[in-house]
Amino acid sequence: MRKALIAVIVASALFAVGALAANFTVNSEDVASGSDGVTACADSVDVDFDTDYDGTSDWDVGSALITFYDGTTPAATTDCASFGATLAVELDGGGQQLAEATVPTGSSTVTITLTPALKANDIVAASVLVDGKELNVDTPGGGL
Numbered sequence: 001m002r003k004a005l006i007a008v009i010v011a012s013a014l015f016a017v018g019a020l021a022a023n024f025t026v027n028s029e030d031v032a033s034g035s036d037g038v039t040a041c042a043d044s045v046d047v048d049f050d051t052d053y054d055g056t057s058d059w060d061v062g063s064a065l066i067t068f069y070d071g072t073t074p075a076a077t078t079d080c081a082s083f084g085a086t087l088a089v090e091l092d093g094g095g096q097q098l099a100e101a102t103v104p105t106g107s108s109t110v111t112i113t114l115t116p117a118l119k120a121n122d123i124v125a126a127s128v129l130v131d132g133k134e135l136n137v138d139t140p141g142g143g144l
Helices: 002-023
Strands: 044-053 059-070 084-091 096-102 109-119 123-130 133-138
Touching: 044 123, 059 084, 059 123, 084 109, 096 109
Parallel strands: 044 133
Antiparallel strands: 044 059, 059 109, 084 096, 084 123, 123 133
């Protein structure tokens, strides 16, 4: 008796969910459809780390200047202006440090401060996300 009752309840619930899904419609101009790809505001980005000698045989990296480029013959672009940019720095031995800034209006560059500062030898790679899209980054592997 219990098994039959459970089976009836489960079947009813599944039928109700299926009926709701079959009748679900969206009437809105805000919902996009189609197969167009999402494009980034720039084709690539260059990350230049700002370094200061710490006086003990290593270099501290306190910020990074990010420049946005467009096209096959890279030219600086202001298409990323006013977007939020996130710099993700991959560290030697694992781990990651994130820092964010908003690209100034009308600018093709943004400076992102790294807090705390990193040691140059600890930086393995970096990636930049702008408005959720990862851009190609020109960074060396295995430290600066």
